[in-house]
Amino acid sequence: MGTYYIKQKVFSFKDSFSVFDAEQQEIYRVKSKLFSMQDRLTITDLKDKPLVEIKQQFAFWKPKYVIEENGEQVAEVTKNFTFFKANFSLQPQNWTLDGDVWSRQYTLADENGPLMHVNKKWLSWGDTYELQMEDETHLLTYIAIMIVLDMVLHNDNNGFSFDGGGE
Secondary structure: OEEEEEEEOOOOOOOEEEEEOOOOOEEEEEEEOOOOOOOEEEEEOOOOOEEEEEEEEOOOOOOEEEEEEOOEEEEEEEEOOOOOOEEEEEEOOOEEEEEEOOOOEEEEEEOOEEEEEEEEOOOOOOOEEEEEEOOOOOHHHHHHHHHHHHHHHHOOOOOOOOOOOOO
16 A cells, blocks of 8 residues: 655645655656636645646536546546535546545545545644555556545635635
8 A cells, every 4th residue: 555645735826745665755746827717736746847737627517637647638527516525426437536625535435445535634734634445556646536635625725615715
């Protein structure tokens, strides 16, 4: 089982994150595009080589994001309509991401069981997530899914958040 941490950079104009391994070594960066109508973020290596793109899709009722690796769509993440509960569907994998915004614990699963457990830290400078992965085969996709979760549930750029946004 692999453990990773996603930490939001506090002093930035748009969403910006660093991804660390279990030894607290930075392994990836996540940067947003300034002046974009939709959320668009890129996961890069430490030399700023783009690895994964996260793009918000216009959707009437449900937030929807597309995750692309090497220009190919690997997942479409859609937030399902629920109150005070995180529930996302991921296609074409048929994965689900469920959790409780109050306890800040989430689980990504497929039909065979959990793929990743996530815990959002309560008292941290900027948002910090701990990711425990059962299988690291889809590491970058898992990281992108957590960035989407943060943008949809914990981001208070629009003045409204289910749990008050970042600490």
